[in-house]
Amino acid sequence: MRFTPLGxxxxxxxxxxxxxxxxxxxxxEAWRVLASAPLPGVTELVPAYTTVTLFYxxxxxxxxxxxxxxxxxxxxxxxxxxxxxxxxxxxxxxRTVDIPVCYGGVFGPDLALxxxxxxxxxxxxxxxxxxxxxxxxxxxxxxxxxxxxGLPKELExxxxxxxxxxxxxxxxxxxxxxxxxxxxxxxxxWNLIGRTPVRIFRPAENPPVLLRAGDRVKFxxxxxxxxxxxxxxx
Numbered sequence: 001m002r003f004t005p006l007g008x009x010x011x012x013x014x015x016x017x018x019x020x021x022x023x024x025x026x027x028x029e030a031w032r033v034l035a036s037a038p039l040p041g042v043t044e045l046v047p048a049y050t051t052v053t054l055f056y057x058x059x060x061x062x063x064x065x066x067x068x069x070x071x072x073x074x075x076x077x078x079x080x081x082x083x084x085x086x087x088x089x090x091x092x093x094x095r096t097v098d099i100p101v102c103y104g105g106v107f108g109p110d111l112a113l114x115x116x117x118x119x120x121x122x123x124x125x126x127x128x129x130x131x132x133x134x135x136x137x138x139x140x141x142x143x144x145x146x147x148x149x150g151l152p153k154e155l156e157x158x159x160x161x162x163x164x165x166x167x168x169x170x171x172x173x174x175x176x177x178x179x180x181x182x183x184x185x186x187x188x189x190w191n192l193i194g195r196t197p198v199r200i201f202r203p204a205e206n207p208p209v210l211l212r213a214g215d216r217v218k219f220x221x222x223x224x225x226x227x228x229x230x231x232x233x234x
Contacts, residue, residue, distance in 0.1 A: 001013065001014065001015060001080075001083075002014040003072075003076050003079070005072050006053065008058060009055060009056055009057070009058060010053055010054065010055045010056070011053070011054045011056065011072060011075055011076065011079075012051050012052075012053045012054075013030065013051060013052045013053070013054065013079060014050060014051050015027045015030055015050055015051060015052065016050045017050060018050070019049045019050060019137070019149065021135060021149075023049070023050055024049070024135065024137055024149075024213075024214075027047050027048070027049070027050065027051065027052060028047060028092075028213060028214060029086075030047075030052050030083060031045055031047040031052050032089055032092075033082055033083060033086040033087070033089070034052065034054070034079065034082060034083075036087055036089060037082070037087070039054070039056075039075070039078050039079070039082070040060060040061060040063075040064030040065075041056045041057050041058070041059075041060035041061035041062075041063070041064055041066075041075075042054050042055070042056045042061075042075075043055050043056060043057055047138060047213060048138050048140075049137055049138060049147075054075070054079070056075065058071055061074070061075060092214060094136075094214040094215050094216060095215050095216070096133060096215070096216045096217075096218060097210065097211060097215055097216070097217050097218070098218055098220055099172075099181070099196050099198055099217055099218065099219050099220065100196055100197065100198065100219075100220045100221075100222040100226065100227070100230060101130070101172050101194040101195065101196050101219045101220065101221060101222065102194055102195055102196075102197075102221075102222050102223065102224055102226075102227040103126045103129075103130075103172075103193060103194035103221055104122060104126070104193070104194065105224070107171075107192075107194050107195035107224075107227070108172070108192055108193040108194040108195065109192055110157075110173075110174075110191035110192045110193055111125065111126075111192075111193040111194065113157070113191060114155060114157045114174060114191050114193055117157055118154045118155055118157075119154075120154070125155065125193075126193075126194075126221055128152050128154070128155060129151075129152070129155055129174075129179070129193065129219060130218075130219040130220065130221050131152070132150045132151075132152065133150065133216045133217070133218050134148035134149060134150040134151070134179065134216060134217045134218075134219075135148065135149045135150055135214075135215075135216055136148060136211050136212065136213050136214060136215040136216070136217060137149050137213065138213050139209060139211060139212060139213060142182065142183055142184050142186050142201075143183060143184065143201045143203075143208065143209060144183040144200045144201035144208070144209035144210060144211065145180055145181065145182065145183055145200075146180055146181055146200070146211040146215075146217065147178055147180055148178060148179045148180055148181075148217055149178070151174065151177055151178060151179045153177075155174060155179075156174070156176060156177045157174050157175075157176070157191045158176060159175045159176060159189040159190055159191070160189045160190075160191065161189075162189070163187050163188055163189035164187060164188055164189070165187055166185050166186070166187065167182045167185065167186055167187065167188035167190075167192065168182070168185060168195065169182060169183060169184050169185050169199075169200075169201075170182065170183075170195045170196045170197060170198065170199075170200070171188075171192045171194075171195050172192070172193055172194040172195060172196060172219070173188065173190030173191055173192050173193065174190055174191045174193060175189065175190035175191070181196060181200050182200075183199075183200035183201035183209070184201060194219075194221075195227070197227050197228075197230035197231035197233075198210065198230070
């Protein structure tokens with residue numbers, strides 16, 4: 001476990017140095033422990049692949065008892081103490097979420113490129129992408145964007161050197177060793193292989209995002225006709 005200051009209002013806790021499921025579980029456990037009893041002055045906790053970053057208000061931390069010249073040392077000691085003596089917390093049950101995807105065509109303009117680089121047919125590329133259950137490691141970049149681990153190695157494809165100015169919402173992409181779903185129309189450099197009619201970001205609902213860290217995603221290929229029917233549903 002290692003602590004790194006990020007400017008004068010953030011402290012990064014590095015839980016591990018390998019992106020894998022055991023590290024993910026450790027990150028989530030540390031995040032839950034720290035979130036269960038917020039530290040004085042800490043305004044936000046952000047879990048990532050191997051880290052948890054604590055954003056804090058220095059004034060409030062000092063008001064809570066930290067010496068002005070030792071804010072980071074005081075905060076680090078507080079975090080270490082919490083993690084050494086964690087409370088008993090219920091273990092969250094991750095969900096497996098079915099995500100229908102129409103692969104290729106106008107929905108997946110880069111599918112043929114991914115297939116060619118993998119030395120596979122388009123059909124086999126779809127089968128292999130839709131085969132695993134993917135772990136949601138974290139959500140970020142855009143509201144609700146899930147970073148999914150578990151992509152078959154043969155499908156790993158470098159990002160485009162020039163990102164698209166607009167990627168349609170629901171687009172399923174591959175960027176390096178990751179796959180994910182664009183929740184909004186945003187710029188993006190991932191290889192687009194399909195699109196889902198499922199709304200990943202739903203600002204009027206609670207919670208506003210469909211997926212959260214610890215969930216698993218199973219992609220299910222669908223034809224264009226089914227895509228249109230699902231997209232038309234309110």
